[in-house]
Amino acid sequence: MAELGQLRALVAYEVSRRWRSLLVWGVALGGLGALYVALYPSMKTFMEQYLEQAPENMRRFLGELRGPLTAEQWLGMEFLDMLLPVALPFLVITMGARALAGREERKTLDLLLGNPLARRQLVVSSLLTMAASLALVLAVTWVISYLAVAIVGVELGAGRLASALAALWPMCLLFGALALLLSALVRRSAIAIAVPAVVLIAMYVVEALAQVSKTMEPVRIVSFFYHLGSPIQGDFPWTTVLAMLGGVCLLGLCASIAFERRDLYT
Amino acid sequence: MTPAIVTESLTKYYGRQVGIERLDLEVRSGEIFGFIGPNGAGKTTTIRLLLDFLHPTAGRALVLGLDVHRHSVEVRRSVGYLPGEFGLDVRMTGRQLFAYFARLRGMDSLGWAPMLADRLDLDLDLPMGRLSRGNRQKIGLLQALFHRPQLLILDEPTTGLDPLVQDTFLQILRETRDDGRTVFLSSHILSEVERVCDRVAIVRGGRLAALETTESLLEKQRKRVILVFASPVDPSAFAALPGVTNVQADGNTVILRLDDGIDGVVKLAAQHTLLDLKTEHPSLDEVFMDYYEREERWQN
Numbered sequence: 001m002a003e004l005g006q007l008r009a010l011v012a013y014e015v016s017r018r019w020r021s022l023l024v025w026g027v028a029l030g031g032l033g034a035l036y037v038a039l040y041p042s043m044k045t046f047m048e049q050y051l052e053q054a055p056e057n058m059r060r061f062l063g064e065l066r067g068p069l070t071a072e073q074w075l076g077m078e079f080l081d082m083l084l085p086v087a088l089p090f091l092v093i094t095m096g097a098r099a100l101a102g103r104e105e106r107k108t109l110d111l112l113l114g115n116p117l118a119r120r121q122l123v124v125s126s127l128l129t130m131a132a133s134l135a136l137v138l139a140v141t142w143v144i145s146y147l148a149v150a151i152v153g154v155e156l157g158a159g160r161l162a163s164a165l166a167a168l169w170p171m172c173l174l175f176g177a178l179a180l181l182l183s184a185l186v187r188r189s190a191i192a193i194a195v196p197a198v199v200l201i202a203m204y205v206v207e208a209l210a211q212v213s214k215t216m217e218p219v220r221i222v223s224f225f226y227h228l229g230s231p232i233q234g235d236f237p238w239t240t241v242l243a244m245l246g247g248v249c250l251l252g253l254c255a256s257i258a259f260e261r262r263d264l265y266t
Numbered sequence: 267m268t269p270a271i272v273t274e275s276l277t278k279y280y281g282r283q284v285g286i287e288r289l290d291l292e293v294r295s296g297e298i299f300g301f302i303g304p305n306g307a308g309k310t311t312t313i314r315l316l317l318d319f320l321h322p323t324a325g326r327a328l329v330l331g332l333d334v335h336r337h338s339v340e341v342r343r344s345v346g347y348l349p350g351e352f353g354l355d356v357r358m359t360g361r362q363l364f365a366y367f368a369r370l371r372g373m374d375s376l377g378w379a380p381m382l383a384d385r386l387d388l389d390l391d392l393p394m395g396r397l398s399r400g401n402r403q404k405i406g407l408l409q410a411l412f413h414r415p416q417l418l419i420l421d422e423p424t425t426g427l428d429p430l431v432q433d434t435f436l437q438i439l440r441e442t443r444d445d446g447r448t449v450f451l452s453s454h455i456l457s458e459v460e461r462v463c464d465r466v467a468i469v470r471g472g473r474l475a476a477l478e479t480t481e482s483l484l485e486k487q488r489k490r491v492i493l494v495f496a497s498p499v500d501p502s503a504f505a506a507l508p509g510v511t512n513v514q515a516d517g518n519t520v521i522l523r524l525d526d527g528i529d530g531v532v533k534l535a536a537q538h539t540l541l542d543l544k545t546e547h548p549s550l551d552e553v554f555m556d557y558y559e560r561e562e563r564w565q566n
Contacts, residue, residue, distance in 0.1 A: 002372055009369040017355070107353035111409060113319065115370040116343035264319040266351050 006117060010125035015132050018095075022133050025091055026140025029084065033145030036079045037071070038152050044069050057212040071149075071156040076230045080164050084141075085225060088168060089200050091137060092130040092176025097192035099126035100259060101183040107266050123184065123256040127248070130176040131169075138165045164232035170244035171224050175200055177251035184259035268331040270295045270417050270448035271316060275325035278311050284472040285311035288325065291467060291474065298439055298449040300463030300480065302456060302554060308472040309452040310350055313421050316450075317347060330416055343371070346415035348406050350422045350452075356395025360388065360405050364412055371413050379412040385434055399426040407435065411442075418442060418449045424458060436462045456550040460484070466550070468557050475557050483553055490546040491531055493520045496539035503534055 015022070047069050051059060100122065103109040113119070142165050149156045175196045182192035203223040210220035220226040227240040271293035278285035286308035293299045303309050314320040316327050318338040327334045329341045355363070364379040383390050388404040397405065403426040410418055418439075424432045439449050439462055453459050459466060459480070466483055468476040476483065501515040501522075509526030518541075524531060528545065535543065548556070 005372065006370050009366065013366050017357075107349075107351050108355065110319070110347070110349040111352050111354075111406070114317070114342060114345075114347040114349070114409070115367055116339045117370060118339050261321075263321060264314070266349060 003118075003121060006121055007125050007128065010117075010121065011128045011132060014125070014129040015136070018133060019136075022136050023140065025088075026137040027144065029087065029137065030141040030144025032083065033075070033079055033141055034148035036075055037145060037148035037154055037156075040071050040074050040154055041152065043074065047074065060211050070233075071154045072160065072232045075156070075161075076164070076232045080168075080232050081225075081230050084165075085168055085171065085228070086200065086204055088134070088137070089172045089175040090197065092134055092172050093179045093193055093196045093200075095130050095133065096126065096176040096179030096196075097183045097189040099123075099129075099180055099183055100255075101187050101192050102189040104187055104265060105189055109264060110266055113264070119259050120256040123180065123252060123259055126180055127173075127177060127252045130180075131173055134169055134172050134176075138169060141165060160232055163236045164230075167228060167231040167237055167241060170241050170248065171228055173248050174224070174244050174251070177248045177255070181251045181255040181258065184255040184262070187262075187265065267295045269293060269328075270297075270330060271299075271450060272328040273312070273315075273325065274327075276312070276315060276322055276327055277324040278308075278315060278320055278472075279323045284308075285320075286315070286469070286472040289469075289472075289474055291477070293448060293450055294465075295448050296443060296446045297464040298443050298451060298462050300459035300466040301450060301452040301469065302454070302459055302466060302550075303469035303475075304454075307469045309469060310421055311472075312469070313347075313419055313450075313452060316419060317342065317345070344416040346410035346413065346418045348410040348418075348420045348423050350425075352406055354394040354402060354405060357393055359393055360390035360397075360408070363394065363405065363409065364390070367409055368413070373413060377412040378414055379408050382408050382411055382438070385438070386431055400428060400431065403427055404431070411438070414447075416447055418447070418451075420449065421452045422454060423451065424453070424455060432458065456554055460550040468554060470557065480550070484547050484550065489524045489528075490548060490552075491522050491524050491528065492542075492544040492546070493522075493531075493535050493540060494518055494542040495520070495535075496541055499538050504531065507531060507534065 051069070100109070103112065113122070142162055146158055146161055148154075149158075149161070178196045178199070179192045182195055183189060186192060203225055206216065207220055207223040207225035210216040210223070210226070224240075224244070227237065227243075229237055229240075231237055269292045271291065273289050273291040276289040276291075277287050289308070289312060291312075301309055301312070311320065315322055316329055316334055318334045318341070321335070330344050332341050334341050358366075360379075360383065361376070364376045368374070368376055380390065382388075383404075386404045386407070388401055388408065394402065394405060403423075407420075407423060410420065424435060427435060436458060439451070442449055443464070451459065451463060463480050466476075466478065466480050467474060495518045498515070498518055499520060501513045501520050504510055504520060504522055505513040507530045510522050510524055510531065512521075512523040514521045522531070524545075532543070
């Protein structure tokens with residue numbers, strides 16, 4: 001029970017310390033979502049004409065779009081499948097990297113661990129902080145984007161938009177957990193940021209290339225973007241989401257073991 | 267009574283470099299224990315091993331009777347720790363920091379923090395980013411003391427404090443001891459160790475060079491003898507006496523260091539017209555330097 005109280009205190013402190021920046025993230029991403037929603041009525045006809053004449057490779061890149069362009073297709077193409085999955089992981093990658101290695105670099109770890117905390121509590125609280133922060137940013141993004149849907153009068157279900165945003169949560173968290181593991185291992189926050197960032201960009205590029213090049217198709221299996229698909233246009237990817245949450249737990253466990261075993265420096 | 271700290275052959279290597287080597291130490295409950303040595307002697311390594319921040323290469327450490335690795339959390343529950351270097355969340359106030367740390371310790375109040383802040387003249391309501399270096403150090407001291415720990419482990423605690431605050435702080439340490447609690451004080455400032463510590467350990471190159479009560483450490487060491495004569499005398503006669511070293515002559519004055527009894531010096535001085543004779547016990551600084559010089563001579 002005492003451990004739970006400590007975890008609550010750690011997460012509450014970290015989230016409250018960041019609430020302004022989380023709000024900025026949420027408002028910025030929600031604002032972009034709202035912008036795309038607002039652009040949909042005027043872009044619909046233009047995009048439909050463009051897609052009719054677009055080269056085959058471009059049509060495949062944009063998700064094999066045919067016929068009338070729906071709001072789901074438009075938001076998926078521009079915002080939910082392209083911008084958000086690349087931008088949002090950086091929020092948690094930096095959080096994961098700074099949770100352990102960053103604290104060592106800023107020399108705040110000693111004071112914190114002078115308290116009766118187990119190292120694993122710090123790892124678990126960092127994961128929970130990332131999960132809560134992401135949820136907060138996604139919730140704000142959803143609220144602002146859906147406000148635009150209601151104001152502009154676009155046909156798009158609130159549940160469909162929510163599930164598309166929710167599907168991003170475990171994927172972003174997985175990159176955050178990777179940063180946390182590296183932070184537990186290497187004691188350099190720059191490395192803990194750089195490696196997941198490179199992996200993220202590489203996965204995005206692989207998936208993008210696989211959509212236009214048949215030779216790249218077998219490789220796309222390594223990309224999380226491929227497994228995630230485009231949830232706003234179809235079913236919620238339960239298997240992928242559960243597998244990613246399993247990956248988060250596994251990386252968290254490895255981070256906990258690595259952090260437990262290593263020396264802490266100032 | 268269970269000793270506050272016991273180390274048994276505690277060893278830490280960083281690759282091939284020695285952090286500390288086979289350190290055997292016992293800090294008694296209810297004492298102020300000074301831990302002195304130059305940079306790189308192994309003081310901070312020892313402290314970090316005691317807190318389970320570092321894992322030993324060999325040996326073990328017990329704090330308040332508990333193995334520091336197996337019972338790391340329990341140990342830190344009873345310990346107040348001030349690191350030699352620390353960072354603070356600059357946007358937070360001291361009060362917010364203590365409220366946070368109190369929650370982590372399961373306390374429902376700020377403990378002794380307000381009272382100690384008052385004694386050390388620290389404003390708990392200012393963002394810590396706006397505090398001077400000395401006031402940040404006070405925050406560090408308070409976070410080590412506010413939960414009234416059984417054992418205080420302090421690494422260079424008076425860095426950045428003005429002399430008045432240093433006095434108050436040393437008084438707080440004495441009160442901690444009088445309360446039956448223990449203080450493990452690592453410091454470069456030997457005069458403060460001399461003023462407040464009951465026993466002192468000197469570390470050098472990761473090894474224990476001496477461990478004694480502060481009093482006996484000072485007593486045992488070579489005294490300085492100052493002889494003032496009516497006219498200049500030949501100092502070489504004094505240098506030839508057994509137990510006499512570092513003989514210096516300056517006009518009518520001869521200054522020497524004395525290991526053994528003073529009888530030979532007095533008899534030799536009496537052969538001249540002696541105007542004054544003074545003996546001075548060395549300061550801890552001198553004792554410390556003496557240990558180092560001896561060690562270097564021995565190694566050469």
